[in-house]
Structures are given as C-alpha cells and as structure tokens.
Amino acid sequence: MDHEILLNKLLYVEEHLSCRNYLNQVEAGFKYIELEQELFIRKECACWNYLLLFLDGKFVISQDQFSKRMFNAGTMVLLPKMSAFSGWGSSGGKLVALSFDTPPGSCDMFVLQSLSSICETIKYDFQATEIRYPVTPYLEVLTFCLKNGMSCGHLHELMAKELFFLIRGFYTKEEIATLFYPIIGQDFLFKQMIIENYRR
Template identity: 25%
Template sequence: MNNTLKKTEERICLNEKQESGFFLEVKRLPSATEWTDTVQGTEVMIILDGSIYISFDFTLNKELHADDMILLAPGTHIKAESPNGGSILVLQIRENFRLCSCFSLNQLKAVTVEDEGKPALLTVKPVLQTYIQGLLPHLQGSLLCGEYMKLKAEEFLLLLRAYYTKEELAAFFYPILHESSSFTEFILQNYRKVKKVNEFAQLYACSLSNFDKKFKKAFGISAYKWMKGKKMELIYHEINTTNKPFGQIAEEQGFLSLSQFTDFCKKNLGDSPGKIRRGISQSMNGEIDG
C-alpha cells in the first residue's frame, strides 16, 4: 500500500525525518547474505522473522529469533548473517531521549544490573507485537514523514516504560547509561577517528587535563581506560569477523609492529591473534559468546 504524498512532499518529509533524530525502517536479509555496518546513533533492532546471527564487540554469532530485541550503542561495528533469510525492524533513536515525559535514562542508573558484559536483549511482549503490526504497513508503504516517525518512536519508548520492569530496562539500556550531553554525543560519534587520548583532546579543542576531567565526569572512568576497552572490542571483532591480515589490523589500530600488536592481544585478549581467529583460545569464551 503506497501513500499519496507527491514527490516534492516526500522530499520534505525525508528532511523532517532526518532532523527529527528518529528513524524507523525494515531491513531484509536474503538467505546466506552478510550485512556489515557501523552504528551511527543508538539503534534498537527487533527481529521480525527468521533467525539472525550477529557479531559485535566481544559478542560472536549471537543467534536472534523472531521477537528478540537488541540495543546497539553508537559507534558499534556489527556483522549480521541470516542462513535462511530474515527481516529486522530498526529504530534509530536520537540523543538525550526520554522513556516518557517524567522518566529519563538517568533514573535507571540507580538500578542494579547483573551480567553487565552480556548483550542488551529483551523479548517483544504482546503489547509491542500489536504496536509493530500497526506500524509495518505504513513503513512498507514508504511513509517517510518525520513527524510520524517521531510519534511512533516516542510511542515505542513509552510502551517500554509501561510494560517492562526497571530492572529489564536498566539491563537493556546499560550500554548507553552515561551522562547524556553534547560532549558524550561527540565522544560516541568520533572515538573511531582517533588512536590516543591526546588526539581526542585536540579534536575537541580542549587541553588534555580538562578533557580527561570532562570525560571521567560523563563516563565514570578515565578516557584512557575507556578507549582501551573500545580498542580491545574492535580488535577482537576485526580478528573474528573479517579476513584482514593481522598486519593490516595492527596498522589500522596504530601499532608500530606486528609483534607489538601480538603482545597487546596476548595481554588483553588472552592469546595471539592467530589462535583467537582459529578459535583455539578458550580464555574469554564465557564472556564473549554471551
């Protein structure tokens, strides 16, 4: 079913959609295909049908089925495969969003989260299934109206707040539970562009000491420790989900030599790059497989 907007109106709606900060779309993965992407903003992915194997950070080949819902933080590199085909509803959420007018994400920080290293997953409840059934015909009809997407995204967040416990929501949104601000948005959008903390401070046009203070206030840890963790995630992802030579990965990640890269992997990931890629190393399996 197609909408009746004229082409000029569709372009206006497309611009409104981009400016609203919310965007909903259905991605279809044909059988035996691979999809790689870098998440630009916070994304919620809901499996509509079929099964999807997704890899990101320290998570490898996590199998997701219909009615599984996962949250991905900005900057996350993902690789998804579907052996028999499947489709995904993707909801892109703007920065500084609220679950409802009187409940912000910051209020979830006080809730204890168990298994913090595991993927942020929820199961779609019947009330959300009804929501999705009403939404899909409009997306399939190419309704690009920014106001419509904003309203439907806000409805989705409100349904999460109303029908899921605070414990469930805290675990789901854990990857993005930091002090929301233009600074954190800058960090999440740009950390892949730099290799060292001083480069990040220069990019932000700030002294190194002030940058680190601002960073620790926003994220709760030092910029060095946070960036090292992100570097470990990316290297592990690159080793296991690409066929890149180790020398190329080492160069892209700022190592001066392959031996330095190998030493980093042994110290921080538990084994050499070759053994990690071949699946010989078992030292991190309990955490990585999720």
C-alpha cells in the first residue's frame, strides 16, 4: 500500500519568532538560497568558512587562485575563511550555505586534524564533492524547515553537527580530506580554547 507524504506547515509560528534563540539574521548557521534571477557576488575576504551545497541550477565560482570553476546540482564545495571569491548563479538556482568558524564538534576537529597526512598526497584543485545518500534526504528535511521559517539557533547547531556526522560516517577519508583541504591545517582546538577563555 502506497503512503502519501503529507507536508505540514510550521505550527505556532509566533512562538518561534518570539523565542530569544530565533535567528532573524543568520551569521553562523544555515541559509537556504533560491535565486529568482541570475546573481553575481564578490567578496574580498570571507568572514566565515562556507560549505556550499548545490541543490539545483549551475554555479560558477572563482576563489583565490582558482578561476571560474563550474559547480552543478548535487555537489558541494568549501570556501575557506579569509579567502577572496566571486560567484555567479543561474536563475532558478538553489543552494544551502553553512557558514561556520570551527567544525561544530570536538570529534569533527580531531578527524579533520588527523587527515593532514592524506592532504600531503592530494593535489588540491578546488573540485566538487558529490552529495549522496544519506546527505540527500537530510538536505530535504533541512530545507523544508528553513523554508517554513524554523530558524532556532539550536536547530542550526544540531543540523550542523548532523551534517558533519553524516559526512564523517559515509564519505571516505580521501573525500573528506579533499572537501575540507583548505582548513585541515588549522588548530581548531587551540582556537576554541582561546575563544572560551576570552568569554570568561
């Protein structure tokens, strides 16, 4: 017997909007972007690391020494913090962008740091990594929540951890090293310790 998927709308919207954890402006976290027309963007110095997950359309991105690389739906790529980049997106293009300073969990930091030796064998060329199961259905849930206005800070934090967890579990070390190559040499744990002590 076939089961029809019933799509619900977000309930109790006012409660979400009035919560102190609701993010009107997302800095660190997820953004769902749908282009109504062609778009060109340029940044001289990225404030965050951006993990871009392309859902539909075509995109052309130049980043530092890499010029005019084409990215299609079903792929993802990382733009590192402090990099200069420019990008073009086709009309109707859709993507999810995760902006972050350090990976969301200490396990993720350890894993990325452990891949340094693999990075030494890779000729990095700013290439795309395929989006595949189980990241595909994860993105369906994430975009559904974002499109319906669910933008709690806790949701962004949990979904970021889940994305890194899925990548860590279902992508090879070589694929992870290639995707996160630009930031693998960073000492995340030292940086996190400095930030936590500064907040005290």
